[in-house]
Amino acid sequence: MSDPTNPHIKERTTPQWGLYQRENFWRQNEGTTPLFNTGKYYASSNAGMSNTHLANRQAFYRHRLIPNQLIDTNNRSTRTKIFDHSVSAPIGFAPVGINKIYHSAGEAAVSKVASELNLPYCLSTAGSTSIEKVASANGPKGTRFFQLYMPHDDELTVSLLTRAWENGFDALILTTDTWQLGWRHDDVALSNYAFYRGFGADMGLSDPVFLSRCGADGIDPDVDVVAASTKWIDSIWHGRAWSWEKIPWLMETWRGISGGRPFVIKGIQSVGDARRCVELGVEGIVVSNHAGRQVDGAVASLDALERIAEAVGERIYVMFDSGVRGASDVVKALALGARFVFIGRLWIWGLSIQGEDGVRHVMKSLLADMDILMGVAGFNGVEDFNRDILGRSCFCCDVRMAADFEMQSRIRRITRSYHRRICEWKTLRDGCCF
């Protein structure tokens, strides 16, 4: 298909650029992958057949905004408060791990943009930049929160929380839906896990307790970075579930370290769990299904929000994420009872495409979208977003959207089966089996 001995190559006045395709197809034989492969696939992967991801988008599609006319929106404001921080808009940067697989600028660039726009930034425990460097890039004016994947090593947890607090991370967000990554076909098929390649463990490798754990196991990160980063990620995505009994300890520990700053649980999808958070005295919840990356076939996060906000919205600060792709989605979530919305994939895509500038462009575009939407739909501030501004679409819209999605997933399936075939050939050639 692209024969490098093709005699015409020598006759051409320009190189046979097309051979670059062959080079990339060939890479797997050499144990490498094409550039950008890791980040692109990792960000796009969903759990299972992507049904939860589809449900997230369908739920937004079902709700429709009802614009109002001849309202004086000339002095409208997107401003709101999250805990006691006054921020530009009810929009924040969701915690997203290992940003350096999208762009070498990583978390530092993202947190810098967040601060410039006066939007809260959440740093993930799986981040590929140290807590200290992110704090410095986010600067003295930045509003920043720390998202915890809780290790089964209390001393390590305390060390991370202490570093976070000493570096100005003002709220703790415990993520409870990811003791381990969900089953994501594409990542498994491509062996796509940067940490096992010795990449992205900066958070652990800058932690004194984690370094002492490496020492105890005879791992020198300067000599064997793969062993060190594997140990790090296995410490935080350990696959061992925590249960409600541990929450008081974590709340007390964080409050002791931070002098009582807010504690939040992220990943709540059921009314029962939301009520339990209220009973325990948790300050906030993020209604989230991790962008559909953990449980396939789960309820849409927006549908969960509707029920949760109704049940506990008056008693706890309810935040939302999963599937937001534009300002109208933000408004719909707020209308259904969220007080604040986090964004993940939108800024990841910006980061992948153009680093810091890409993140800035995407998030400024979202703010512009929000400002314009409020101007033309008759909304003056976040207090105007309530159920009265919502209508619903009809059932056949859902069916059509499902059909579009089915077409996309058929294409994905074909791609996957193609990849499987390559693996099978390789297996035949090597004469071994899985």
Ligand SMILES: Cc1cc2nc3c(=O)[nH]c(=O)nc-3n(C[C@H](O)[C@H](O)[C@H](O)COP(=O)(O)O)c2cc1C
């Ligand atoms: C590539 C990727 C990495 C993520 N990493 C984390 C993480 O490290 N910690 C976490 O709590 N959530 C993580 N999430 C979930 C996000 O915080 C957020 O819940 C989700 O992305 C919101 O949905 P959206 O991407 O549709 O906006 C990740 C999501 C994606 C897409």
